[in-house]
Amino acid sequence: MKSVNTDIAYDYIRKRILSGEFPPGHPLLTEVLARDIKVSRTPVRDALRKLETDGLVSIRAHLGANVKKMELKEFSEMCDLRLALESHAAGLAARNHTESDLREIQFALTAMKRLTEQIARDASEQPLLAELIHEDVRFHIAVMTAAKNDLMKKEILRLHLINRVVSGTSMDKQPVPKVEADARRQSVLEKHQDIYTAIAASDPAAAKREMEFHLQEMIDHSLLLMTRVESGVIARELSPEELAYSS
Amino acid sequence: MKSVNTDIAYDYIRKRILSGEFPPGHPLLTEVLARDIKVSRTPVRDALRKLETDGLVSIRAHLGANVKKMELKEFSEMCDLRLALESHAAGLAARNHTESDLREIQFALTAMKRLTEQIARDASEQPLLAELIHEDVRFHIAVMTAAKNDLMKKEILRLHLINRVVSGTSMDKQPVPKVEADARRQSVLEKHQDIYTAIAASDPAAAKREMEFHLQEMIDHSLLLMTRVESGVIARELSPEELAYSS
DNA sequence: CGATATCTGTGTTGACACTTTTCATGAGCA
DNA sequence: TGCTCATGAAAAGTGTCAACACAGATATCG
Numbered sequence: 006m007k008s009v010n011t012d013i014a015y016d017y018i019r020k021r022i023l024s025g026e027f028p029p030g031h032p033l034l035t036e037v038l039a040r041d042i043k044v045s046r047t048p049v050r051d052a053l054r055k056l057e058t059d060g061l062v063s064i065r066a067h068l069g070a071n072v073k074k075m076e077l078k079e080f081s082e083m084c085d086l087r088l089a090l091e092s093h094a095a096g097l098a099a100r101n102h103t104e105s106d107l108r109e110i111q112f113a114l115t116a117m118k119r120l121t122e123q124i125a126r127d128a129s130e131q132p133l134l135a136e137l138i139h140e141d142v143r144f145h146i147a148v149m150t151a152a153k154n155d156l157m158k159k160e161i162l163r164l165h166l167i168n169r170v171v172s173g174t175s176m177d178k179q180p181v182p183k184v185e186a187d188a189r190r191q192s193v194l195e196k197h198q199d200i201y202t203a204i205a206a207s208d209p210a211a212a213k214r215e216m217e218f219h220l221q222e223m224i225d226h227s228l229l230l231m232t233r234v235e236s237g238v239i240a241r242e243l244s245p246e247e248l249a250y251s252s
Numbered sequence: 253m254k255s256v257n258t259d260i261a262y263d264y265i266r267k268r269i270l271s272g273e274f275p276p277g278h279p280l281l282t283e284v285l286a287r288d289i290k291v292s293r294t295p296v297r298d299a300l301r302k303l304e305t306d307g308l309v310s311i312r313a314h315l316g317a318n319v320k321k322m323e324l325k326e327f328s329e330m331c332d333l334r335l336a337l338e339s340h341a342a343g344l345a346a347r348n349h350t351e352s353d354l355r356e357i358q359f360a361l362t363a364m365k366r367l368t369e370q371i372a373r374d375a376s377e378q379p380l381l382a383e384l385i386h387e388d389v390r391f392h393i394a395v396m397t398a399a400k401n402d403l404m405k406k407e408i409l410r411l412h413l414i415n416r417v418v419s420g421t422s423m424d425k426q427p428v429p430k431v432e433a434d435a436r437r438q439s440v441l442e443k444h445q446d447i448y449t450a451i452a453a454s455d456p457a458a459a460k461r462e463m464e465f466h467l468q469e470m471i472d473h474s475l476l477l478m479t480r481v482e483s484g485v486i487a488r489e490l491s492p493e494e495l496a497y498s499s
Numbered sequence: 500c501g502a503t504a505t506c507t508g509t510g511t512t513g514a515c516a517c518t519t520t521t522c523a524t525g526a527g528c529a
Numbered sequence: 530t531g532c533t534c535a536t537g538a539a540a541a542g543t544g545t546c547a548a549c550a551c552a553g554a555t556a557t558c559g
Binding site: 083 | 259
């Protein structure tokens, strides 16, 4: 399977968006991108269209493309969507998991446990934090995989990515007291353990309930952080009244 | 807002797919379509890409585009996805509905009741059946609207459309005894009434549960019909062994 | 039966058309 | 004179097109 230019352009742009090099709202000019990637504008346009449907880019006819920027309402809706899908998937995982699925989930879980304790003990957090997040993602992916529904997995992964782009950039700027953060991490860990237990016990209702609870907690936290951010990378739209005052 | 050629092509192709004029598996040649729509191939290609992300078309590089054809597994996964979203939406509807939402739901419900009874009485069913389906869709849309989550509504509508294209073509060919069909319609009606009652009572758990049950029933029925269809418009992929026997 | 030529149809390109935005110019008015 | 606002021309960038390049399928020939 020869890789076509469209795919090259897609990977290039997508990578930059996910790495934060193209932050939300960043304009994506087809000509500039075409020059950088060294292909013509057509495959770039195709790539942008594809990214739009991934939810990472927004395109308006004649007005060009931007990295997707979400206001609070849309973000909240997306979180709820994710809640619906991922909790359902947890229920399915309790039904359909194999032995190897369980091992994978548990593996991520023990890694998280180790990292959480280590972070709580040590002062130097930064690289460990990234690793913890990575294992967190791994845990969730493992659960979705165990659900044995590829379409659902794909859809949830899509939402995860959008979430990462939209909220990832703002989270960094929020200084949180270490004690509070440690408590949160501990709580997250326990929730994950509950989810694992329910899945391992083949108890769909419990798995679903625990996942729902876990995600709701996370969502509340995210939304709280976002509303605190007055002017950030993810600027919410100003209402007409607010606009009048800001000039 | 001037409509661009891409949109024209998109509407044209989409309409044909939804109307059944382009059945699942039907090849979509860019040149032919371009000639028919009287635009160049570029906007047609864009339109096909968009339709691909709607889930109505599948494109493979250098191999062209077809109207999406699903095998049983994927169809079943999609149904489950819809179940997750729509039952969650029902729960939200119980929380967030307004008075006008309730009226809209009830309106569709009474229309369905009238039609169901009429169909059970009379022999001439065909035009009434179409109307009944229409009111059924209306009911579900009204519930999703009441949930007050546009993203979720959009996603569910997308799944509805795919469902219609994929299963719509096969359902017609399945002759079902009238008594049985009437009983099913009556049962569907009652389920809808239960859902309405739960939403009106602002009981999210009940609304979710009823919707989940209703959809599961529908899905089981659909899957049953599909598995019965040996060779139909929605041909499942033949396994290598089966292929060996069929030639 | 396998290698090769041909053919169909997509992928890609660069040029052109059109839309939107911006900015400068100038008229109208206090 | 200085300010506001209409106007329109230029700039910037996307949408569209037709021609070419190339991959994959089919037919042909040894």
